[in-house]
Amino acid sequence: MDAATNARNDDLKRQWTDQFVAVNPDRIELKRFVGIVGRVVTVNWNNRAVIDFQDGGWYDIAASEDYLKMLPKEEGLAKYKNENSAQVIPEKQG
Numbered sequence: 001m002d003a004a005t006n007a008r009n010d011d012l013k014r015q016w017t018d019q020f021v022a023v024n025p026d027r028i029e030l031k032r033f034v035g036i037v038g039r040v041v042t043v044n045w046n047n048r049a050v051i052d053f054q055d056g057g058w059y060d061i062a063a064s065e066d067y068l069k070m071l072p073k074e075e076g077l078a079k080y081k082n083e084n085s086a087q088v089i090p091e092k093q094g
Contacts, residue, residue: 020076
């Protein structure tokens with residue numbers, strides 16, 4: 001990778017990592033996430049935000065305001081149901 005590509009990825013990581021987000025409801029491919037607050041875990045090398053939508057899975061969505069809207073931290077904390085989706089479920093684990 002060249003320096004410009006690395007710099008762009010680093011900028012996106014600084015901008016999006018640990019932000020609370022909502023999806024753009026006009027994007028048909030993101031309809032299933034409408035009304036759910038997610039937390040950006042990181043930005044991958046494809047410049048896609050890796051998001052925890054509180055259901056145990058992480059999803060990669062373009063790290064762009066065309067797809068995602070950053071929420072104020074207070075609003076995100078109030079609506080985000082858990083800090084870590086990888087929680088212990090004793091009845092499902094031996």
